[in-house]
Amino acid sequence: MRYAIEVRGLKKSFGEVHALSGVDLAAAPGTVLGVLGPNGAGKTTAVRVMSTLTKPDAGTARVLGLDVVAQAAEVRKRIGLTGQYAGLDPNLSGEQNLVLVARLLGASRRQAKTRANELIERFDLAHAATRAVGKYSGGMRRRLDLAASIVRRPEVLFLDEPTTGLDPQSRNGLWEVVRDLVAAGTTVLLTTQYLEEADQLADTIAVIDTGRVIASGTSSQLKQAVGGQVLRLTPARPDAVEQIVQLAEWAAGAQARAQDGAVTVPVAHAGEAQAVMARIGQAGVDLAGFGLHEPTLDEVFLQLTGHRTNTTEKEPAA
Amino acid sequence: MSAMATETTRPETRRCETTWTSERGTLAQSATMAARSLASIRHAPAQLVDFFMIPLMILLSITFFMGGQMMGSWQDFLQYAGPTIIAMGLFFAVTATGLGLYGDIKEGVFDRLTAMPVSRFALLAGRVAADMVKYAWALLVVGGVAFAIGYRADGGVLGTAAAAGVLLLFLFAASWSMALVGLTAKSEEQIQTWMISLLMPLAYTSTIFVEIDTLPGAVQWWAEINPLTALADSMRVFLDGGDPGGEVLALLGWCAALVAVFVPLSLRAYRRKLGD
Numbered sequence: 001m002r003y004a005i006e007v008r009g010l011k012k013s014f015g016e017v018h019a020l021s022g023v024d025l026a027a028a029p030g031t032v033l034g035v036l037g038p039n040g041a042g043k044t045t046a047v048r049v050m051s052t053l054t055k056p057d058a059g060t061a062r063v064l065g066l067d068v069v070a071q072a073a074e075v076r077k078r079i080g081l082t083g084q085y086a087g088l089d090p091n092l093s094g095e096q097n098l099v100l101v102a103r104l105l106g107a108s109r110r111q112a113k114t115r116a117n118e119l120i121e122r123f124d125l126a127h128a129a130t131r132a133v134g135k136y137s138g139g140m141r142r143r144l145d146l147a148a149s150i151v152r153r154p155e156v157l158f159l160d161e162p163t164t165g166l167d168p169q170s171r172n173g174l175w176e177v178v179r180d181l182v183a184a185g186t187t188v189l190l191t192t193q194y195l196e197e198a199d200q201l202a203d204t205i206a207v208i209d210t211g212r213v214i215a216s217g218t219s220s221q222l223k224q225a226v227g228g229q230v231l232r233l234t235p236a237r238p239d240a241v242e243q244i245v246q247l248a249e250w251a252a253g254a255q256a257r258a259q260d261g262a263v264t265v266p267v268a269h270a271g272e273a274q275a276v277m278a279r280i281g282q283a284g285v286d287l288a289g290f291g292l293h294e295p296t297l298d299e300v301f302l303q304l305t306g307h308r309t310n311t312t313e314k315e316p317a318a
Numbered sequence: 319m320s321a322m323a324t325e326t327t328r329p330e331t332r333r334c335e336t337t338w339t340s341e342r343g344t345l346a347q348s349a350t351m352a353a354r355s356l357a358s359i360r361h362a363p364a365q366l367v368d369f370f371m372i373p374l375m376i377l378l379s380i381t382f383f384m385g386g387q388m389m390g391s392w393q394d395f396l397q398y399a400g401p402t403i404i405a406m407g408l409f410f411a412v413t414a415t416g417l418g419l420y421g422d423i424k425e426g427v428f429d430r431l432t433a434m435p436v437s438r439f440a441l442l443a444g445r446v447a448a449d450m451v452k453y454a455w456a457l458l459v460v461g462g463v464a465f466a467i468g469y470r471a472d473g474g475v476l477g478t479a480a481a482a483g484v485l486l487l488f489l490f491a492a493s494w495s496m497a498l499v500g501l502t503a504k505s506e507e508q509i510q511t512w513m514i515s516l517l518m519p520l521a522y523t524s525t526i527f528v529e530i531d532t533l534p535g536a537v538q539w540w541a542e543i544n545p546l547t548a549l550a551d552s553m554r555v556f557l558d559g560g561d562p563g564g565e566v567l568a569l570l571g572w573c574a575a576l577v578a579v580f581v582p583l584s585l586r587a588y589r590r591k592l593g594d
Contacts, residue, residue, distance in 0.1 A: 051433045053592055076435045087430030091358030103350045104436045106342045132361045148430060 001065045004029040004156055004187035005050065009059035012045050019045040021211035022059065027187055027204065032178070034202025035191040036300075042211040043191035044084055047160045050189065051081045063156050080154030084161050086145045090134030094125050094144050097133060101151045119147040124173070139170035146177060157181060159190040163197060175200055195300060207304060215304050222300070230295045231273045234262045236286035243285055251279040255303070266295060266303055344437040351444020355418070356451060370456035373407025377460055381467075388527070393468055400469045401557055402526040402550040404460050405485050408453055409521065409546070413513040415449045415493040416500030420509060423501070423591060432592045442584055446493045453489050457482060473559035480556040484569055488549050491573040494580035501587040525550045545572040 007025040011018075019042045027033035037043050048054035050061050052072040061068040066075050081087070088097050095116050102112035120129045123143040128136060133144065142162065149157060159178070163171040178201055182188055192198055198205045199219045206216040215222060231252070233244055241258045248256040248265040252272055256265035267273045273292055280287065295303070342350075359365050380403055385395030422428050422445065431441055461482070471478045496509075503509045523537050524546035533541050541547055549572075551565035 053429060053433055073435060076433060079433065081430060081433040083426060083429045085426040085429070087426045087428075089354065089358070089427045090425060091361055092354065093361070096354075096357055100350065100354050101430070101434070104342070104347055104431065104434060 001029065003027060003062070004031075004064055005033060005189055006062045007046070007050065007059070008061075010046065010049060010056050010061060011058040012042075012049060012054065012056050018211050020049070020056070020059075023208065023211065023213055025189075025206055025213065025216075027189060029187050030182065030185050031203040032182055032188045032190060032201050034198035034205040035189065035208055036193070036195065036198045036205055037191070037208035038193060040210075041208045043208060044160055045211075046208070047081075047083070047158050047189070047191060051079055051158050052076055053081075078155045080149035080152075080157040082145050082149045082157075082159045082162055084164070086133075086141045088133045088141065088145055088148065091132060093130045094133055094136070094140075095120060095129045097144060098148055098151060101148050105152050115151060119151065123147045123177070139166050142166055142170065142174065146174060150181065153181070153184065154186060156187045156189070159188060161191055161193065164193065171197075195295065207300065209304075223295070228268050229266070229270075229273070229292050230264050231267050231276055232262055232264050232291050232293065233276075233280070233287055234289040236288045240285050243283070244280060247279050247283055247285070248276050251276040267292075344440050344443075347437050347440035348443040348447060351440055352447035352451070355445055355448030366455070369411070369452045370459040372411055373404055373456055373460045374463060376407040376410070377403050377464060396464065396467065396469050399527055400464045401461075401471075401481060401553050404457065404464065405488075405549060405553060406521045406526050406546070407460065408456060408485065408489055409492060410513060410517055411453065411456065412449070412489060412492050412496045413509060413517075414452070414496075415446060416496040416503065416509045416512070417506060418445050418449065419497055419500035420503055420506060428592065438585055438588055439581075442497055442588060446490065446497060449493055450486065450490055454486060457485065471557040471559075473557045477556045477559050480562075481553040484552045484556065484566070485549065487573055488545070488569065491576035491580075494577055494584055497584040498580050498587055501584055501591055520544065520546055543568075545569070545576075548572055 003026045005025060005027040007023060010020050010023040010025075012020040021042075023042065023046055025033065025035070025046070035043050035046065045054065049056050050063060050068060052068050052075050055069055063075050064078055066078075068075050089100070092100065095113075098116035098119055099112045102115050103109070107115060117129075120126055123146070125140060125144060125147075128140060133141060136144065142165075146159070146162060149159075162178075163174055166174065175197075178188055178190070188201075190197075190201060202219065204217065205219055205222055206213045207222065208214070231248070233248065235241055235244055238261050241261065241263060244263045245256045245258050248263055252265050252267050252275070254266045256263055265276065267276065270292070277290065377400065381392050381396050381400065385392035385399075389395040389398060419442070428441065432438075461478075471481075473481070499509055499512050503512070523533065523541050524544040525541065526546055530538055530541050530547070545568075548565055548569040552562065552569045554560075555562050555565060
């Protein structure tokens with residue numbers, strides 16, 4: 001088996017809405033595939049198809065070599081799912097939720113209890129083990145949700161935006177758990193809106209927009225494709241924005257964008273940023289400020305969609 | 319593996335291997351799901367009162383405020399219609415099965431369970447089974463109140479137990495029709511509307527309150543075959559200590575038909591709801 005997850009030409013429409021318009025994804029066993037995209041890109045639909053919850057209109061999805069439609073029952077025995085909305089019973093305590101999952105998976109009462117307590121300890125929920133989940137904070141709920149999806153260690157784990165709405169500390173904790181699971185051999189597919197998260201966890205990243213994969217590769221391949229960093233320029237006089245856009249595009253050879261009185265332009269390296277600054281200096285335009293930063297998802301998107309002919313010809317994730 | 323994970327050493331890394339692998343049967347899974355539905359009572363024990371409030375209020379208000387008008391004295395009315403009015407109150411309460419399933423699906427907990435190797439039937443049957451426990455509890459309380467205000471069954475303990483048994487059997491079958499409503503409804507209000515517009519006419523065109531020959535001629539033919547007529551007549555036969563006959567057979571037929579039709583339809587609706 002070459003891929004733990006292999007998706008080809010996946011299509012799914014809900015009435016007039018084309019949630020997936022031909023998605024290809026692949027993840028080698030024991031790796032993390034990050035699916036990066038904004039709200040409404042089709043990430044959740046893709047996860048629901050791969051985890052046997054939704055049937056695709058066209059295309060195939062194989063998990064561990066098993067077809068998710070024809071062999072759904074087999075697939076369910078070997079995957080874990082943490083959906084975007086907590087898959088927990090709010091009326092049960094944290095411990096009862098984990099015991100429920102373990103019991104349904106065939107554990108005896110005692111085994112279920114032991115496993116639940118192990119996970120509660122590991123996910124730092126001991127103080128709230130007997131409290132109803134409805135009263136948990138968002139971060140606690142997320143941790144318990146992840147715990148519930150690994151009650152029996154899954155061979156493939158699907159995480160749909162696992163850290164959306166979490167504070168940085170909870171987020172780091174979740175990342176740790178994901179790394180542990182991968183170290184133990186689990187293949188993880190993780191959707192996210194955050195470039196940093198994909199960067200931190202994923203071996204390969206697929207960028208998805210309006211139901212299509214618009215770019216895929218390793219994090220560094222993608223960053224090269226979108227320009228390594230983003231230069232942000234704030235003119236001293238607001239009416240100079242348009243002029244700076246032109247100068248920056250000319251010097252950096254990439255599309256610049258004006259927003260909130262500032263201009264952003266992707267640059268491949270610091271030297272290119274210097275060239276942009278020099279060009280602006282020559283033109284005699286005064287700046288109030290400037291800075292270099294990692295591209296945000298917005299900027300990655302602008303670049304990827306703006307240079308579509310370059311990026312869609314990239315090899316699919318291998 | 320990514321360079322990232324190999325850089326950081328994590329000696330505390332524990333494999334979460336588990337030893338159990340055997341799948342439990344559908345019935346065991348149903349029981350687990352039923353226990354889960356009932357476990358919430360521990361966190362909110364006030365629910366225990368909610369379960370019997372509607373049938374209790376229906377029994378008391380109809381008996382005390384309308385019974386005298388209908389039969390001369392409320393005591394006579396209680397003796398004639400008390401048990402069947404309890405049955406009607408509980409029949410209205412099966413809406414809870416629909417509302418419960420609707421809520422389960424909305425919460426997202428069913429997403430997780432559906433992506434697990436768990437029987438679809440167990441997910442639905444667990445809810446129905448838990449509701450049966452609630453109905454039995456409500457029947458015990460409201461039946462106890464009827465006894466306290468003077469109802470006496472000629473059939474004695476055995477007859478009363480048999481009447482309770484056929485009532486619970488019918489509620490079990492009817493719950494599956496409400497399961498279908500809960501799985502296909504677009505909102506909670508829609509489920510309530512179904513209850514009012516379907517269950518109430520059903521109750522009023524049966525022998526729950528009245529005898530068939532007092533009904534308008536046009537609905538008499540329907541009242542004859544109405545499942546609630548079969549239920550009310552069966553309960554009366556057992557409570558009066560009579561010999562069960564055609565009415566019990568009709569009731570058993572109805573129960574079998576409801577289960578045979580609505581279990582597969584509910585499973586199909588469930589697959590559509592979560593599988594599309």
